[in-house]
Amino acid sequence: RAGQLFGTAGIESAVEELFSTPSSGQMVLPGFEELAAKQKRKRRGRGQKISIEDPGEMDASATTLDRVHAAMLLQSGGQANALRALIKAEQDRGPDFLRLANALSALYPKGSEEKRLLDAMLLAVHR
Structure with missing residues (x-):
């Protein structure tokens, strides 16, 4: 899934590109x-x-689910700054990202890796 969302170069190159280009207000995933x-x-x-x-x-185009998956991958990869930037961009975009992340967190069984990643990501959200 990381290859689909971030390209063949991986998360690290996507993070470098994210912080090296001037922000236009809209994040663009590689590809x-x-x-x-x-x-x-x-x-x-x-x-x-x-x-x-x-x-x-x-x-x-990247769907809301794609962006939630990207955030989960950033969380699992320890990319805290990139995760914060993605969450900030999604908060500016609208409530769909957080609604979907909360819904998925409620649906995943306790103790699953996906639920752990979503819950950790949601803790990083400034309300």
Whole structure:
């Protein structure tokens, strides 16, 4: 799963890239740079709409579950600074990330590695 989310170079290169590039407010996982470059933000009313030239490319975008998995992998890899940056970006993005993480934590059985990772990650969240 780490290979899918962070590319073949692994978590370490993704963390280096995260902290070496200037923040534009939106984190981009490795492999999704072209998709992010094609997105255009349009103001419409109070919210923002994202349009992509080819609707088939929407399947390639990172889902909330992908971002929760990425956070779990960062937690298991001991990448505290990257985890904090990801959590901050997700808090700015909206409540879906934390809702899904809480729901998954409630569903995993006690004593499972996944529940331990999720609970540790949720403890890092500033409310």
